[in-house]
Amino acid sequence: MNKTPTGKLYLMPNTLDFGVPGAEVDLQQVLPLHAIQIAARLGHWVAENAKTTRAFLKRVDAVQALAQPLQSLQIVELPRPGKGGGSSKTPASPSPTDAWGALLAPTLAGHDLGLISEAGLPAIADPGAQLVAAAHAQGVEVVPLSGPSSLLLALAASGLNGQSFAFVGYLPVEGPARMTRIRELEVLSQKAQQTQLMIETPYRNEALLQALLQGLRPTTRLSVSCGLSLTQGWTHSATVAQWRTQPRALPDKVPAVFALLAP
Amino acid sequence: MNKTPTGKLYLMPNTLDFGVPGAEVDLQQVLPLHAIQIAARLGHWVAENAKTTRAFLKRVDAVQALAQPLQSLQIVELPRPGKGGGSSKTPASPSPTDAWGALLAPTLAGHDLGLISEAGLPAIADPGAQLVAAAHAQGVEVVPLSGPSSLLLALAASGLNGQSFAFVGYLPVEGPARMTRIRELEVLSQKAQQTQLMIETPYRNEALLQALLQGLRPTTRLSVSCGLSLTQGWTHSATVAQWRTQPRALPDKVPAVFALLAP
Numbered sequence: 001m002n003k004t005p006t007g008k009l010y011l012m013p014n015t016l017d018f019g020v021p022g023a024e025v026d027l028q029q030v031l032p033l034h035a036i037q038i039a040a041r042l043g044h045w046v047a048e049n050a051k052t053t054r055a056f057l058k059r060v061d062a063v064q065a066l067a068q069p070l071q072s073l074q075i076v077e078l079p080r081p082g083k084g085g086g087s088s089k090t091p092a093s094p095s096p097t098d099a100w101g102a103l104l105a106p107t108l109a110g111h112d113l114g115l116i117s118e119a120g121l122p123a124i125a126d127p128g129a130q131l132v133a134a135a136h137a138q139g140v141e142v143v144p145l146s147g148p149s150s151l152l153l154a155l156a157a158s159g160l161n162g163q164s165f166a167f168v169g170y171l172p173v174e175g176p177a178r179m180t181r182i183r184e185l186e187v188l189s190q191k192a193q194q195t196q197l198m199i200e201t202p203y204r205n206e207a208l209l210q211a212l213l214q215g216l217r218p219t220t221r222l223s224v225s226c227g228l229s230l231t232q233g234w235t236h237s238a239t240v241a242q243w244r245t246q247p248r249a250l251p252d253k254v255p256a257v258f259a260l261l262a263p
Numbered sequence: 264m265n266k267t268p269t270g271k272l273y274l275m276p277n278t279l280d281f282g283v284p285g286a287e288v289d290l291q292q293v294l295p296l297h298a299i300q301i302a303a304r305l306g307h308w309v310a311e312n313a314k315t316t317r318a319f320l321k322r323v324d325a326v327q328a329l330a331q332p333l334q335s336l337q338i339v340e341l342p343r344p345g346k347g348g349g350s351s352k353t354p355a356s357p358s359p360t361d362a363w364g365a366l367l368a369p370t371l372a373g374h375d376l377g378l379i380s381e382a383g384l385p386a387i388a389d390p391g392a393q394l395v396a397a398a399h400a401q402g403v404e405v406v407p408l409s410g411p412s413s414l415l416l417a418l419a420a421s422g423l424n425g426q427s428f429a430f431v432g433y434l435p436v437e438g439p440a441r442m443t444r445i446r447e448l449e450v451l452s453q454k455a456q457q458t459q460l461m462i463e464t465p466y467r468n469e470a471l472l473q474a475l476l477q478g479l480r481p482t483t484r485l486s487v488s489c490g491l492s493l494t495q496g497w498t499h500s501a502t503v504a505q506w507r508t509q510p511r512a513l514p515d516k517v518p519a520v521f522a523l524l525a526p
Contacts, residue, residue: 010418029294030409034289124418124425133422136500144420144493146293148409155387156274158408159396166429166457194429210350229409237399 005140007107008133010114010126011122012039013147014056015052016229018119020254023230029060030229035145039114040064045075048127051156056116074101078127078162083174085093100134107140121149125199133247148229151197157235158195158223165195178208189220191263194208197259205250208258216240220262227254268403270370272395274385275302276410277319277494281382283517286493290322293492300409302377303327308338311380311390317380339366341390363397370403382518384412388430388462405409411492415420416461417520420498421458421486424524434471441471445478448474452483452524460522468513471521479503483525490517 017023018080027036028259039060047053053075057066067072079099106113117126121144135142149165168185185196200208205226212222218241227233236248250256278293280286290299302323310316316338320329329336335345342362371377380389413429431448435441448459454524463471468489475485481504490496499511513519 026297030295030297032293032295033291034293047466071283120276121415121419123422124415126425129422129425132420133500136422136498142420142422142500143496144416144491144498146411146416148416149412152384152387152412152415153407153409156384158403159386159392159399162389162392163432164430165428168457169426194431203386228407235399235405235407237396237405
């Protein structure tokens with residue numbers, strides 16, 4: 001029998017300004033004070049990126065003083081996909097001896113542990129789900145903290161169906177495969193009256209928009225949200241026919257979320 | 264031509280403790296200060312329920328003094344489904360003269376307007392999407408504010424796939440139809456490796472859990488989150504086979520989110 005873990009795994013939200021030039025927002029713009037206070041007291045972290053996590057913790061320190069110096073915090077990076085233990089598949093039975101189980105060691109020693117990604121909620125459209133699965137397998141209590149999700153901000157702002165929706169990640173990059181996928185999603189959306197949400201690497205935002213405007217039917221509603229929660233954030237939501245007559249250029253350095261609903 | 268609206272439509276998050284006996288949390292547990300500050304200054308609201316919105320604004324007032332007395336705020340309720348204008352279908356072309364357009368009148372007069380539901384984010388698993396669609400149709404800027412979503416907190420805490428997921432709302436109540444739907448969702452989940460999220464009226468939580476444990480395959484992963492963001496919130500995530508050997512009773516007055524992923 002293992003010792004019962006007494007530390008918790010906190011899922012820490014991050015702001016959505018990562019990688020957007022000149023867009024740094026006040027932490028209290030998007031994070032509840034409670035999350036900031038927990039971030040300030042955690043001594044152990046598992047992070048998508050250690051460097052950006054240190055930058056996040058400096059911003060936390062400006063609101064709520066860190067319980068210990070930044071230099072003395074333990075920040076371990078998540079295994080990268082393809083380098084062992086980082087496949088996108090949830091492990092069937094994570095064990096304390098595998099890469100994920102090892103990351104949870106601080107909780108066995110009674111320390112709370114934070115999981116954080118570069119933007120938004122960890123384990124959603126971002127790495128970390130395997131660590132959460134490993135925590136459940138080992139009896140570590142998982143505590144998700146409230147914070148911004150670009151996907152749900154975009155969905156709320158779209159005016160599309162929020163009673164049934166799906167997030168499908170990235171579409172294929174290659175033209176014909178992408179067009180096939182777009183039409184498949186439109187059929188899915190119509191059949192289930194389900195809003196389909198997708199994302200794209202910012203420099204391909206415009207290419208995805210053009211492909212959507214080309215492939216979708218005129219009556220399908222299309223919503224694009226750029227840089228939500230940032231100062232220049234916006235949402236534009238209209239039918240494909242309306243988009244075609246009133247084109248709108250997308251920025252190539254700001255993350256966007258695309259949503260469609262076929263009538 | 265209409266006058267261009269100069270007021271914005273803010274999508275205001277609410278806490279997740281609505282209707283849970285004795286569970287009232289501190290507002291700063293889940294809402295960013297920015298959202299609380301905006302709530303404190305808005306004079307015009309469209310709400311799922313005016314009474315609970317007043318209760319919310321009293322809690323706001325305790326953190327950030329309201330800009331005007333609670334009694335002088337304009338709080339209008341959303342049209343109820345089935346009583347005209349409240350169908351779940353997004354209107355094809357909302358006009359300023361329909362029920363939704365009329366609710367936006369304050370923005371035409373230059374006032375910012377808040378949209379709020381009884382818990383979580385408006386327009387997601389809650390009413391309000393038609394008002395957002397009407398805002399887009401009339402050129403009213405839509406600004407979603409960061410806050411808690413029980414769906415995304417549950418997804419992050421599940422350890423299931425967060426790269427592809429769907430929210431499907433409520434399952435049928437009647438036994439055979441519910442079982443058909445459960446098996447349909449399991450097949451969908453397996454085919455697309457997509458986590459399927461659903462909700463239930465709290466007093467039926469236990470019945471849905473039993474139906475899921477009966478209908479799903481032993482290897483399917485099932486996660487249940489109860490009362491997330493509340494003091495007694497928890498997530499339990501395991502295979503159906505594990506759930507069957509270690510039963511866990513669900514509370515009948517606390518909202519739960521169910522998630523499944525079939526291997």
